Amino acid sequence: xxxxxxxxxxxxxxxxxxxxxxxxxxxxxxxxxxxxxxxxxxxxxxxxxxxxxxxxxxxxxxxxxxxxxxxxxxxxxxxxxxxxxxxxxxxxxxxxxxxxxxxxxxxxxxxxxxxxxxxxxxxxxxxxxxxxxxxxxxxxxxxxxxxxxxxxxxxxxxxxxxxxxxxxxxxxxxxxxxxxxxxxxxxxxxxxxxxxxxxxxxxxxxxxxxxxxxxxxxxxxxxxxxxxxxxxxxxxxxxxxxxxxxxxxxxxxx
Amino acid sequence: xxxxxxxxxxxxxxxxxxxxxxxxxxxxxxxxxxxxxxxxxxxxxxxxxxxxxxxxxxxxxxxxxxxxxxxxxxxxxxxxxxxxxxxxxxxxxxxxxxxxxxxxxxxxxxxxxxxxxxxxxxxxxxxxxxxxxxxxxxxxxxxxxxxxxxxxxxxxxxxxxxxxxxxxxxxxxxxxxxxxxxxxxxxxxxxxxxxxxxxxxxxxxxxxxxxxxxxxxxxxxxxxxxxxxxxxxxxxxxxxxxxxxxxxxxxxxxxxxxxxxxxxxxxxxxxxxxxxxxxxxxxxxxxxxxxxxxxxxxxxxxxxxxxxxxxxxxxxxxxxxxxxxxxxxxxxxxxxxxxxxxxxxxxxxxxxxxxxxxxxxxxxxxxxxxxxxxxxxxxxxxxxxxxxxxxxxxxxxxxxxxxxxxxxxxxxxxxxxxxxxxxxxxxxxxxxxxxxxxx
Numbered sequence: 001x002x003x004x005x006x007x008x009x010x011x012x013x014x015x016x017x018x019x020x021x022x023x024x025x026x027x028x029x030x031x032x033x034x035x036x037x038x039x040x041x042x043x044x045x046x047x048x049x050x051x052x053x054x055x056x057x058x059x060x061x062x063x064x065x066x067x068x069x070x071x072x073x074x075x076x077x078x079x080x081x082x083x084x085x086x087x088x089x090x091x092x093x094x095x096x097x098x099x100x101x102x103x104x105x106x107x108x109x110x111x112x113x114x115x116x117x118x119x120x121x122x123x124x125x126x127x128x129x130x131x132x133x134x135x136x137x138x139x140x141x142x143x144x145x146x147x148x149x150x151x152x153x154x155x156x157x158x159x160x161x162x163x164x165x166x167x168x169x170x171x172x173x174x175x176x177x178x179x180x181x182x183x184x185x186x187x188x189x190x191x192x193x194x195x196x197x198x199x200x201x202x203x204x205x206x207x208x209x210x211x212x213x214x215x216x217x218x219x220x221x222x223x224x225x226x227x228x229x230x231x232x233x234x235x236x237x238x239x240x241x242x243x244x245x246x247x248x249x250x251x252x253x254x
Numbered sequence: 255x256x257x258x259x260x261x262x263x264x265x266x267x268x269x270x271x272x273x274x275x276x277x278x279x280x281x282x283x284x285x286x287x288x289x290x291x292x293x294x295x296x297x298x299x300x301x302x303x304x305x306x307x308x309x310x311x312x313x314x315x316x317x318x319x320x321x322x323x324x325x326x327x328x329x330x331x332x333x334x335x336x337x338x339x340x341x342x343x344x345x346x347x348x349x350x351x352x353x354x355x356x357x358x359x360x361x362x363x364x365x366x367x368x369x370x371x372x373x374x375x376x377x378x379x380x381x382x383x384x385x386x387x388x389x390x391x392x393x394x395x396x397x398x399x400x401x402x403x404x405x406x407x408x409x410x411x412x413x414x415x416x417x418x419x420x421x422x423x424x425x426x427x428x429x430x431x432x433x434x435x436x437x438x439x440x441x442x443x444x445x446x447x448x449x450x451x452x453x454x455x456x457x458x459x460x461x462x463x464x465x466x467x468x469x470x471x472x473x474x475x476x477x478x479x480x481x482x483x484x485x486x487x488x489x490x491x492x493x494x495x496x497x498x499x500x501x502x503x504x505x506x507x508x509x510x511x512x513x514x515x516x517x518x519x520x521x522x523x524x525x526x527x528x529x530x531x532x533x534x535x536x537x538x539x540x541x542x543x544x545x546x547x548x549x550x551x552x553x554x555x556x557x558x559x560x561x562x563x564x565x566x567x568x569x570x571x572x573x574x575x576x577x578x579x580x581x582x583x584x585x586x587x588x589x590x591x592x593x594x595x596x597x598x599x600x601x602x603x604x605x606x607x608x609x610x611x612x613x614x615x616x617x618x619x620x621x622x623x624x625x626x627x628x629x630x631x632x633x634x635x636x637x638x639x640x641x642x643x644x645x646x647x648x649x650x651x652x653x654x655x656x657x658x659x660x661x662x663x664x665x666x667x668x669x670x671x672x673x674x675x676x677x678x679x680x681x682x683x684x685x686x687x688x689x690x691x692x693x
Contacts, residue, residue, distance in 0.1 A: 058578075
């Protein structure tokens with residue numbers, strides 16, 4: 001169990017965002033420490049993805065502040081988030097299907113030659129290097145990612161997040177579309193990244209998975225934060241109760 | 255398990271000669287298909303002329319030279335249309351914009367500049383052409399702004415533009431034809447004087463061949479450096495030879511088309527040359543508009559394949575949301591893309607009005623359809639994300655070949671339209687079939 005002292009890696013304080021009168025996220029505060037995995041739980045539409053998109057720069061919060069390493073951070077777009085070493089693996093993977101793995105990995109951050117042209121050869125070489133680590137069976141470097149399997153596509157999305165030395169990693173249901181073997185691969189990767197001191201927000205439906213991988217869990221319901229608990233102290237039933245009833249069990253509330 | 259493995263191994267081995275050739279050269283099958291279709295059209299029209307009219311006029315230096323000039327205007331714009339369609343937009347205004355730019359350039363060089371600089375001043379054509387291209391880019395950027403920042407669909411913005419700019423051109427010139435244009439400006443449209451001649455063509459051809467050889471060698475070097483799989487030497491040699499042969503063939507062709515006798519006589523009188531007995535053979539060489547198209551094609555190809563900008567164009571076409579999440583300013587990209595399209599429409603207006611030696615209000619009518627057709631026939635997918643500049647230029651050549659061919663063998667205008675329209679639909683259908691199969 002990590003001891004959470006000192007400055008959190010990320011702190012999202014009193015975040016609110018609404019779309020056309022609906023409070024998608026209502027006054028939610030969550031934080032994340034180095035080397036920690038925080039699970040975000042809740043039903044569909046509970047506001048988990050919306051909350052996290054404020055951190056990744058896809059949305060802008062109506063009110064509330066984001067602190068990175070204790071300093072107030074302004075995140076207006078994905079580029080800002082990336083400059084704070086925040087990387088996101090979206091549920092949809094956010095890959096351009098018509099481009100190959102290397103082009104996707106470096107999308108928005110292409111390596112350039114001295115003349116200012118895109119250095120495709122070097123990008124492909126770098127992609128081969130990182131894929132050798134993440135998914136040694138990956139071979140289709142020339143094919144557009146539309147030709148890849150679900151697991152291969154996932155590994156491209158993960159490689160993109162890992163390659164650029166993320167300190168804060170957001171994973172939105174990373175195993176939703178994967179088979180058991182690939183899920184295991186992702187689980188191992190999360191453990192490894194944790195050891196390297198990254199902070200990870202893991203959005204997941206699967207309570208079992210959260211129990212296995214996370215240190216703490218923040219549960220949301222109807223846009224509000226139900227509570228944040230240490231996973232070691234809570235049973236799966238406790239977590240389910242929080243998701244369904246929207247109340248923190250008495251023995252965890254302290 | 256082991257049985258199936260064995261079978262697949264033995265069936266994989268005697269790979270067809272053609273498929274082995276294709277995989278070794280890494281050539282695109284659809285590219286070959288297009289070249290094949292082009293060859294078919296050319297030979298078909300020639301034979302039809304030879305058999306029915308008693309004279310095959312298509313495969314003559316004269317016709318092919320004219321074809322190259324006629325293709326330039328559409329081809330230049332098709333390069334821009336690729337970017338527009340790849341990002342899932344459309345631009346219906348290019349024909350009208352071409353007409354508007356041509357009228358403005360006409361007014362500038364005929365009505366305005368001569369009174370300040372004097373008739374025939376060497377700066378007139380430069381200023382006029384620059385104004386036309388700048389105007390095109392500005393109008394294009396404005397379209398892009400309406401589409402990206404005001405959320406109006408490209409179809410509507412440019413459909414409006416189709417009417418607006420045609421009308422604006424009419425207002426400016428009150429429907430009159432402006433001519434003749436500046437004499438230097440007129441050279442940009444081709445014609446005997448607007449071509450680089452035999453020596454110039456050879457120089458360009460040799461530079462082209464050198465570039466092809468350099469490209470092949472450099473490609474091998476890059477692949478070796480990063481330990482990627484190399485193409486077999488014979489495949490690289492083959493590609494280099496085909497490239498050089500095409501270029502040299504083109505040079506021989508344009509040099510085989512001589513100036514008409516009347517122009518030779520006038521030229522000889524002006525330069526005090528006595529015409530020898532058998533007549534004086536002065537080659538046209540590459541026409542200037544063709545060279546403009548060549549420069550546009552090469553620069554746009556570099557832009558699309560070698561720069562971040564091009565990468566982002568394809569990424570937006572493949573998945574706009576992913577592109578935005580990767581930090582790409584997709585709205586600004588849309589403005590830039592439409593500005594490029596407008597710029598190229600302006601450049602195309604230079605070529606078209608110079609070729610006519612006048613700016614008329616009808617210039618560029620229906621061009622939008624030919625340009626879109628050229629891009630689509632050239633393999634640009636209307637669902638976005640796919641398309642090449644080279645393909646679009648080839649597509650423009652196919653469209654223009656059909657058009658010219660039908661004129662040569664005497665089809666009337668109604669039949670021409672029916673054929674062109676049908677070919678467009680057929681080409682898109684074939685494209686859909688091809689993509690379904692390759693998936």
